[in-house]
Amino acid sequence: xxxxxxxxxxxxxxxxxxxxxxxxxxxxxxxxxxxxxxxxxxxxxxxxxxxxxxxxxxxxxxxxxxxxxxxxxxxxxxxxxxxxxxxxxxxxxxxxxxxxxxxxxxxxxxxxxxxxxxxxxxxxxxxxxxxxxxxxx
Amino acid sequence: xxxxxxxxxxxxxxxxxxxxxxxxxxxxxxxxxxxxxxxxxxxxxxxxxxxxxxxxxxxxxxxxxxxxxxxxxxxxxxxxxxxxxxxxxxxxxxxxxxxxxxxxxxxxxxxxxxxxxxxxxxxxxxxxxxxxxxxxxxx
Numbered sequence: 001x002x003x004x005x006x007x008x009x010x011x012x013x014x015x016x017x018x019x020x021x022x023x024x025x026x027x028x029x030x031x032x033x034x035x036x037x038x039x040x041x042x043x044x045x046x047x048x049x050x051x052x053x054x055x056x057x058x059x060x061x062x063x064x065x066x067x068x069x070x071x072x073x074x075x076x077x078x079x080x081x082x083x084x085x086x087x088x089x090x091x092x093x094x095x096x097x098x099x100x101x102x103x104x105x106x107x108x109x110x111x112x113x114x115x116x117x118x119x120x121x122x123x124x125x126x127x128x129x130x131x132x133x134x135x136x137x
Numbered sequence: 138x139x140x141x142x143x144x145x146x147x148x149x150x151x152x153x154x155x156x157x158x159x160x161x162x163x164x165x166x167x168x169x170x171x172x173x174x175x176x177x178x179x180x181x182x183x184x185x186x187x188x189x190x191x192x193x194x195x196x197x198x199x200x201x202x203x204x205x206x207x208x209x210x211x212x213x214x215x216x217x218x219x220x221x222x223x224x225x226x227x228x229x230x231x232x233x234x235x236x237x238x239x240x241x242x243x244x245x246x247x248x249x250x251x252x253x254x255x256x257x258x259x260x261x262x263x264x265x266x267x268x269x270x271x272x273x274x275x276x
Contacts, residue, residue, distance in 0.1 A: 003191055005165040010192040013158035013170060013241075014199015020151020021144065023200060024213040030142050032263075032270040037141035041148035046244060048152020049159065053249040056160045057169075061250075065167030072168050074237070074247075076254060083258055086236020087243075090173075091262035093228030095269025097217055100240045101233060102172040104226070105193055107213055109200040114215035118226040125230020126177040135177070136237030 002067040014106045020045045023107050025098030032095055082136055159246060162192075171242020172196070173233030232262075 021027045022045055030039030065071055094100050099107070099118050107115040129135040159170050166188070179189035200211050215222070233239045236258055238247060243262075247255020 002166045002188060005161065006188040007191040007195045007198075009158045009162040009166070009170065010195020011199050011202060012161065012195075013155055013172075014196040015203045016151045016154030016156075016158060016199075017196075018151070018200040018203040018211055019154055020148045022151065023211065026214050027142070029270060032266045033274070034267045035138065035271050036274060037139050039142040039144075040140065041142070041144050044145050044148035045152040045155065046248075048149040049156035049245045050152075050249060052153060052156035053159045053245060056156075057163060057246075057249050060160075060164055063164075065163070066165045068165075068167035070167060071163070073250070074169075074252070074254075076237075079254060079257060082235050083237070083254055084261055086232045086234070086238075087258040087261035088265050089228050089232030090236060090239060091232070091265025092269055093225040093230075093232060094240075094262060095266035096228070096273070097215070097222055097225035099215075099225065100173075100229060101176055102196065102239070102241050104229070105172065105176065106196045106200055109197045110211060110213060112213060112215065114217065114219070114222055115213075117219050117222045118229075121223045121226025122230035123176070123180055125227045125232075126173075126180050126234050127230075128227070129177070129231050129234035130181045134231075135181070135234045 005067060013102065014109070016049075017103050017106045020048075023103045023110075025103070027098075028094070028100070028103070029098035032098070082134070086136065155241075155245065159241075159249070169242065169246040171238050171246060173229075173239040174237070174242055177230075177234050236262075 017023045031042035104118050162170050175189045243255040243258040
């Protein structure tokens with residue numbers, strides 16, 4: 001059952017990225033262009049998601065998931081250098097292309113060669129992090 | 138600062154739909170949606186590999202299904218050179234792996250559960266992203 005729900009969750013997430021136009025890097029770069037012509041849309045996407053997820057997760061985490069033994073929630077609390085270094089590297093790539101993992105993968109649907117190049121390079125980055133043994137647990 | 142191309146309604150509705158996906162995956166599979174983590178684990182880990190694969194396939198099907206029902210043609214514009222896209226993709230893959238999260242995992246799920254790590258990561262990658270766009274606009 002959790003196979004079908006994985007697929008469905010992915011589909012719904014992808015539809016959300018399409019409705020909000022976050023699938024379009026131009027829209028994301030518009031948000032990051034704070035000192036130019038600024039497009040605040042991305043902030044509204046986050047607010048739209050957070051207003052429902054915040055109360056839901058807070059209440060539901062006391063229950064039990066339907067198709068799993070328990071919740072898997074990150075337990076790490078300490079702030080380390082890897083968190084900051086990772087966020088800086090990610091922010092650099094995000095600012096250069098306007099693509100982050102979700103929209104990049106979703107945009108493969110539009111069969112755009114640019115998305116394909118980005119996603120292949122991103123997976124190369126995932127592999128490299130394993131190879132260099134720097135991936136976060 | 139001038140505000141341009143702002144689409145608050147579709148952004149907010151799209152955000153709600155993204156939130157719905159997060160809530161479903163949490164309530165049913167007991168997992169939070171961090172797409173960099175799902176994609177990385179699909180590649181690097183045997184644990185729940187098929188679940189992760191199906192989620193990623195769903196992500197790609199999303200825009201296709203949306204177009205079927207809305208009769209709207211979704212288009213994107215990417216003007217970057219393939220070299221820049223390659224470098225950017227590599228940085229995103231490496232960075233999200235080292236920092237354990239991206240816009241979904243840290244930005245939405247992490248902030249939802251008031252994780253200090255995620256709040257700091259989100260503020261950091263947003264500031265860096267804004268700086269990078271500022272600098273590239275100068276060049």
